[in-house]
Amino acid sequence: MEILSHLLTFFTEYGYIAVFCVLVACGFGIPIPEDITLVAGGIICALSRGTPYELNVQTMIIVTLSGVLLGDGVMFSLGRYLGPSVTRVPGLKHVITPQNYAKIQEKAKHYGDKVLFIARFLPGLRAPIFIISGISHKVSLLKFILMDGTAALISVPVWVYMGYLFAYDIDYVISVVKKSEVLILSIVAIILVLIISINFIKRRKK
Numbered sequence: 001m002e003i004l005s006h007l008l009t010f011f012t013e014y015g016y017i018a019v020f021c022v023l024v025a026c027g028f029g030i031p032i033p034e035d036i037t038l039v040a041g042g043i044i045c046a047l048s049r050g051t052p053y054e055l056n057v058q059t060m061i062i063v064t065l066s067g068v069l070l071g072d073g074v075m076f077s078l079g080r081y082l083g084p085s086v087t088r089v090p091g092l093k094h095v096i097t098p099q100n101y102a103k104i105q106e107k108a109k110h111y112g113d114k115v116l117f118i119a120r121f122l123p124g125l126r127a128p129i130f131i132i133s134g135i136s137h138k139v140s141l142l143k144f145i146l147m148d149g150t151a152a153l154i155s156v157p158v159w160v161y162m163g164y165l166f167a168y169d170i171d172y173v174i175s176v177v178k179k180s181e182v183l184i185l186s187i188v189a190i191i192l193v194l195i196i197s198i199n200f201i202k203r204r205k206k
Contacts, residue, residue, distance in 0.1 A: 003032065003033065003036055004036050004039070004040055004170070004174065007022065007032075007036065007037060007040040008040050008043060008044060010022075011040055011041065011044045012044055012047070012048075015044075015053070015055060016055065016059065016060065016063045019037070019040075019041045019044075019060065019063055019064060019067065020063050020064075020066065020067040021067070022037050022067070023037055023038075023064060023067030023068050023071060024067050024070050024071040024074075025071070026067075026068075026071055027067075027068065027070065027071015027072050027073075027074060027075055027126075027127065028071060028074070028075065028127065029075075029127035029128075034068070035155075035159050035177055036177065038064055038156060038159035038160050038163070039159050039160070039162055039163035039173055039177060040163060041060050041063070041064050041160055041163060042057060042060065042159065042160040042161060042162060042163025042164035042165075042167070043163040043164070043167040043170070043173075045057040045060050045160075045163075045164050045167075046163070046164045046165075046167030046168070047167055057160065057161070057164045060160055060164075061156065061157050061160050064156050064160055065152055065153070065156050068152050068156055069145070069148065069149060069152060072120075072126070072130055072148050072152075073141075073144070073145065073148075075127050075130040075131050075134070076130045076131070076133060076134040076141070076144050076148075077134060077141070078131060078134065079130065079131035079132060079133065079134025079135040079136075080134035080135070080137065080141070081134075083135055084135060086131055086134075086135065115129055115133065116129070116130070116133060116139065116143075116144060116147040116148055116151075117147045117148070117150065117151045118151075119148075119151075120148060120151035120152060120155060121151065121155065130144075130148075162176065162177075
C-alpha cells in the first residue's frame with residue numbers, strides 16, 4: 001500500500017511528532033486513513049528497536065491517543081462555537097455536505113450520544129458527525145471526550161500493537177486492516193440494530 005510506504009518514510013524521519021501531526025490532520029477530515037497511520041506508528045517502533053533512535057511503543061500509544069483526541073476535539077469544538085457557519089470554513093466544505101448534514105442530524109436525534117462512540121469506527125463519517133454533534137449543543141464537551149475517548153482506548157492501542165507485532169510482515173498487516181474494515185462495519189451495523197430494537201421496545205411499552 002503506497003500510503004503506508006510514504007507514512008513510514010515520514011515517520012522514520014521525524015518520529016513521534018510526525019505521527020501526532022498526521023493524526024490531528026486525520027481528525028480534520030484529511031483523506032489519510034487513520035488506521036493505517038496508527039499501524040505505521042507501531043511499525044516504526046518495531047523497526048527502530050536496537051537503534052540509537054529507538055521509539056517506545058507505550059509512548060507511541062500515548063502520542064497517538066493524544067493526536068486522535070485533539071483532532072476529534074477540534075472538530076467538535078468548531079461545530080460548537082461556530083455553529084452552522086462552520087460549513088463556510090475553508091477546507092471543511094468537503095467534510096460537511098447538505099446531504100450528510102441532514103442525515104447525521106436525524107441519526108443524532110434517534111441515537112443521542114451513542115453516535116459519538118460509534119463514529120470513532122466510521123472513518124468517512126467521523127469528522128462530520130463530531131462537527132454536527134457540536135453544532136447541536138445537545139452533548140457537553142465532557143460527554144464528548146468520555147464517549148470518544150472510550151472508543152479511542154479500544155481502537156488506537158489495537159492498531160498500534162498490530163503494526164508493532166507484525167512489522168516484518170506488512171502484507172499480512174494490510175490484509176488484516178482491509179478485513180477489519182468489513183468486520184468493524186458489521187459490528188457497528190449490529191449495534192445500530194440493537195439500539196433500534198431497544199428503542200422500539202421502549203416505545204411499545206410506553
